[in-house]
Amino acid sequence: MRISSYxxxxxxxxxxxxxxxxxxxxxxxxxxxxxxGRVSLQDVSPxxxxxxxxxxxxxxxxxxxxxxxxxxxxxxxxxxxKLTAFPGSENNxxxxxxxxxxxxxxxxxxxxxxxxxxxxxxxxxxxxxxxxYSPKGDYIAFIQDVKYRKxxxxxxxxxxxxxxxxxxxxxxxHWNYWDDYSDPNVFIQAYGNGQLKGEAMNIVGxxxxxxxxxxxxxxxxxxxxxxxxxxxxAKRQTGTEYAKGTNTDVFxxxxxxxxxxxxxxxxxxxxxxxxxxxxxxxLAWLSMATPGYEADxxxxxxxxxxxxxxxxxxxxxxESIDAMQWAPDGQSLYFGAGVNATKQLFQIDMAKxxxxxxxxxxxxxxxxxxxxxxxxxxxxxxNTPAELFRIDxxxxxxxxxxxxxxxxxxxxxxxxxxxxxxxxxxKKDMHVWVAYPPNFDPNKKYPALLLCQGGPQSLVxxxxxxxxxxxLMASQGYIVVAPCRxxxxxxxxxxxxxxxxxxxxxxxxxxxxxIDDVKKxxxxxxxxxxxxxASYGGFSVYWLAGNHQKRFKTFISHCGTFNFxxxxxxxxxxxxANFDLGGAYWxxxxxxxxxxxxxxxxxxxxDTPILVIHDEKDFRVPIGEGxxxxxxxxxxxxxxxxxxxxxxxxxxxxxxxxxxxxRVYFEWLEQWLKG
Numbered sequence: 001m002r003i004s005s006y007x008x009x010x011x012x013x014x015x016x017x018x019x020x021x022x023x024x025x026x027x028x029x030x031x032x033x034x035x036x037g038r039v040s041l042q043d044v045s046p047x048x049x050x051x052x053x054x055x056x057x058x059x060x061x062x063x064x065x066x067x068x069x070x071x072x073x074x075x076x077x078x079x080x081x082k083l084t085a086f087p088g089s090e091n092n093x094x095x096x097x098x099x100x101x102x103x104x105x106x107x108x109x110x111x112x113x114x115x116x117x118x119x120x121x122x123x124x125x126x127x128x129x130x131x132x133y134s135p136k137g138d139y140i141a142f143i144q145d146v147k148y149r150k151x152x153x154x155x156x157x158x159x160x161x162x163x164x165x166x167x168x169x170x171x172x173x174h175w176n177y178w179d180d181y182s183d184p185n186v187f188i189q190a191y192g193n194g195q196l197k198g199e200a201m202n203i204v205g206x207x208x209x210x211x212x213x214x215x216x217x218x219x220x221x222x223x224x225x226x227x228x229x230x231x232x233x234a235k236r237q238t239g240t241e242y243a244k245g246t247n248t249d250v251f252x253x254x255x256x257x258x259x260x261x262x263x264x265x266x267x268x269x270x271x272x273x274x275x276x277x278x279x280x281x282x283l284a285w286l287s288m289a290t291p292g293y294e295a296d297x298x299x300x301x302x303x304x305x306x307x308x309x310x311x312x313x314x315x316x317x318x319e320s321i322d323a324m325q326w327a328p329d330g331q332s333l334y335f336g337a338g339v340n341a342t343k344q345l346f347q348i349d350m351a352k353x354x355x356x357x358x359x360x361x362x363x364x365x366x367x368x369x370x371x372x373x374x375x376x377x378x379x380x381x382x383n384t385p386a387e388l389f390r391i392d393x394x395x396x397x398x399x400x401x402x403x404x405x406x407x408x409x410x411x412x413x414x415x416x417x418x419x420x421x422x423x424x425x426x427k428k429d430m431h432v433w434v435a436y437p438p439n440f441d442p443n444k445k446y447p448a449l450l451l452c453q454g455g456p457q458s459l460v461x462x463x464x465x466x467x468x469x470x471x472l473m474a475s476q477g478y479i480v481v482a483p484c485r486x487x488x489x490x491x492x493x494x495x496x497x498x499x500x501x502x503x504x505x506x507x508x509x510x511x512x513x514x515i516d517d518v519k520k521x522x523x524x525x526x527x528x529x530x531x532x533x534a535s536y537g538g539f540s541v542y543w544l545a546g547n548h549q550k551r552f553k554t555f556i557s558h559c560g561t562f563n564f565x566x567x568x569x570x571x572x573x574x575x576x577a578n579f580d581l582g583g584a585y586w587x588x589x590x591x592x593x594x595x596x597x598x599x600x601x602x603x604x605x606x607d608t609p610i611l612v613i614h615d616e617k618d619f620r621v622p623i624g625e626g627x628x629x630x631x632x633x634x635x636x637x638x639x640x641x642x643x644x645x646x647x648x649x650x651x652x653x654x655x656x657x658x659x660x661x662x663r664v665y666f667e668w669l670e671q672w673l674k675g
């Protein structure tokens with residue numbers, strides 16, 4: 001067959017054009033990262049035809065974000081459309097049970113609108129923390145703070161300008177905020193045709209967190225299908241006992257009898273994330289067995305209201321569950337869980353308790369809603385932030401519904417992320433993600449970063465972070481090594497639990513095994529290795545700094561634990577320290593962690609430049625840990641820098657401060673690994 005010269009020329013020009021476009025793509029930067037829209041699934045209409053979601057965009061000059069509500073047809077027949085555009089942010093979008101209106105919060109105030117975004121009308125008058133409609137649409141339930149404790153000004157009204165606190169027990173601060181003398185409680189109020197009726201009733205009525213702060217919200221408030229009962233989770237422990245324990249229970253409130261029943265009485269760990277079956281016969285919830293162990297296996301329990309029997313459906317399944325929902329027919333449940341360093345969707349049937357993996361792929365499946373025809377879920381990977389997908393529950397086939405960041409991301413080359421199995425020092429197989437720079441050339445040599453994950457029981461999955469972003473790091477010319485070391489979920493409960501009481505033990509050897517294996521590759525410059533991490537990852541960096549045998553050329557630690565004794569004396573959730581360190585440092589015998597693993601004991605071995613980052617409002621790992629580490633490096637004459645962030649907590653959330661964090665981070669790496 002003859003091929004015309006014109007045809008050949010056309011092919012060559014097309015190839016050249018494609019190559020030229022690729023060559024013209026820009027480097028992915030922190031500034032580009034902060035221009036991405038952040039998608040969050042909210043709800044699916046009763047008929048399953050429409051999904052509601054929010055998108056948050058950040059204004060760097062104004063140093064704040066704005067969130068609006070969008071809708072998209074779940075069959076992909078219509079493009080997404082924006083429903084709200086208030087000056088502030090809108091969230092908590094929920095379809096009314098009849099599907100005729102959408103409720104949402106604007107500035108914390110309840111509003112409603114038509115499904116097309118028209119006829120927006122204010123319903124509430126005071127800010128609330130989240131709401132949901134009753135199944136018949138005759139009530140709403142909402143969360144609101146109730147002041148139960150006295151401030152200095154309440155006690156001494158003649159001292160209105162006095163600055164101080166009178167503290168008599170623990171939990172006076174939590175994660176990143178001081179006690180505001182209030183607790184969230186659950187309220188119900190009659191509702192009809194866009195109007196609230198009568199007075200709201202507090203169905204908790206006591207100084208306990210219902211739901212538990214700071215991570216639980218309106219998803220912990222669930223109506224019974226009959227509309228006359230309501231289940232919510234709460235932690236009845238207060239003060240010092242709250243700080244020492246995790247006992248959270250699920251309570252059932254009866255609107256007619258006005259009574260409250262503890263459905264998980266006698267179960268001493270976390271019990272929450274509950275849901276009623278469609279027929280109302282069963283309540284399913286997630287339960288941890290071990291008191292004080294916040295990373296225990298999340299079991300899927302079911303209570304049969306007819307028989308009173310409680311049953312663990314996942315007793316023979318060796319993984320932990322993240323989220324759960326009933327299938328529309330009530331014969332099975334869907335849940336999310338980690339597996340092979342990804343987060344996937346699973347299904348378990350009630351009758352035989354068989355677990356079936358619904359989705360498979362190199363991505364994470366996040367929030368989801370199981371509708372009548374399909375499942376709507378958020379999905380992301382290390383190259384792409386969350387977008388909404390439609391999932392066929394029978395086959396797991398996924399079809400994209402939203403394309404919020406498609407045009408923005410098209411300006412940048414993707415990175416390549418590959419799975420690598422590494423043998424640990426105790427002969428186990430460890431999953432390691434290795435990310436390669438755009439246009440990776442195996443004939444070149446690249447500096448490499450060991451990414452030390454936090455948690456310590458947090459999975460290195462196909463996550464897309466807005467701070468520890470693998471795409472961003474690899475795009476700057478680094479090979480990123482991200483090991484699923486001991487302590488991570490998704491590889492069985494034994495692997496998950498092995499880190500507790502052994503922070504500086506096998507998990508550290510796992511990290512070293514990963515970087516030692518990857519640095520053998522000819523394209524890795526073994527003379528330009530860095531170790532970076534936050535929280536437990538920050539601890540890991542401090543520990544490695546004193547125990548790395550000159551493997552690394554620089555370190556970066558953010559909000560890491562440096563001195564176990566000082567950390568135990570200042571952290572807020574004492575149950576976490578008690579379980580993972582083995583108890584208080586004054587116990588007899590003293591837990592071995594203090595004298596065996598605390599990084600400050602190895603400062604005499606420090607010999608490598610280190611960047612220390614710490615946040616003033618981090619009460620989980622208080623600021624003193626970073627101050628001690630930086631001072632030790634300075635006094636030892638080690639090149640070091642301290643980035644102090646006065647308004648941030650355990651995470652960096654404000655736009656300009658986040659850019660500051662990333663600029664200092666990459667400048668430090670540039671200086672010590674490329675300079």
